[in-house]
Amino acid sequence: MADLSALYQEVILDHNRRPRNFAVLEDADHQSEGFNALCGDRVTVYLKLKGSVVDEISFQGSGCAISMASASIMTESLKGRTVEEVKALFERFHQLVTGNLDSEDHSEPDLGKLVVFEGVSRYPVRVKCATLTWHTLRAALEKRNEVVSTE
Ligand code: ZN
Numbered sequence: 338m339a340d341l342s343a344l345y346q347e348v349i350l351d352h353n354r355r356p357r358n359f360a361v362l363e364d365a366d367h368q369s370e371g372f373n374a375l376c377g378d379r380v381t382v383y384l385k386l387k388g389s390v391v392d393e394i395s396f397q398g399s400g401c402a403i404s405m406a407s408a409s410i411m412t413e414s415l416k417g418r419t420v421e422e423v424k425a426l427f428e429r430f431h432q433l434v435t436g437n438l439d440s441e442d443h444s445e446p447d448l449g450k451l452v453v454f455e456g457v458s459r460y461p462v463r464v465k466c467a468t469l470t471w472h473t474l475r476a477a478l479e480k481r482n483e484v485v486s487t488e
Contacts, residue, residue, distance in 0.1 A: 345453040352406035357413050358395040365393075367480070371473030373465045378404035382473045389420045396470065403454075403463050408470035410450055420478060422446050427471045434458055434467045 362368075362383035370381045378400025385393040394415055396408045415423055430451050432438040436458030457467045 342456055345456060348410075348450070348453045349402060349406040352409040353402035356396075356405055356409040358409065359397060360395045361397055362393055362395045365395075367477040369473050369477035369480070371469050371476070373400070373404065373469045375462065376401055376404065376466050378466055378469050380404065380408050380470050380473050382408070382470060382477050384474070384477050386420070391415050391418050391420070391423065394474075398470075400469075401466055403457065403466040404469055407454060407467045410453065411470050411474065414449055414451055415474075418446070423474070423478070426451070427475065430454070430471060431468060434464050 360383075361381075362385060365383035365385055367384040367386065368381060370379070372379050378398070380396055380398035380400065383393075383395045383397075384391065394412045396412055398405065398408060414426065418426070426446055426448070429438065429446075429448055433448060433452065434454050434457040438455075454467050457463045
């Protein structure tokens with residue numbers, strides 16, 4: 338569906354132009370930095386959990402439209418989710434952008450707006466751009482932030 342992919346592209350470009358949750362989260366309890374050497378994308382993901390629920394999430398970085406839009410839409414999609422849901426969404430997102438998503442599988446959580454990245458599966462070199470922010474988020478979840486004072 339050409340119209341749909343044009344719409345998806347418009348959403349991606351909009352998030353690239355006006356990234357949501359683009360900020361340092363001063364009191365983050367998890368954070369991690371990611372770098373995609375293939376394209377030069379850099380992203381830092383900040384996270385604050387309340388119990389096992391994502392209470393606040395933000396990011397900073399620079400890179401191509403796909404990487405920035407992916408980070409922006411990811412942060413929008415994850416607020417209020419449990420860590421388990423976040424991991425399940427990453428799995429489905431990864432399947433989506435690598436072209437391995439089973440379209441008959443309607444298990445929760447739904448990808449929601451993340452479907453705009455389905456076109457990435459036709460450009461294998463772009464998969465790392467789309468997944469960088471998710472890998473960085475996973476790294477942030479796996480370790481607590483050692484508090485580093487600003488210089
Ligand atoms: Zn990129």
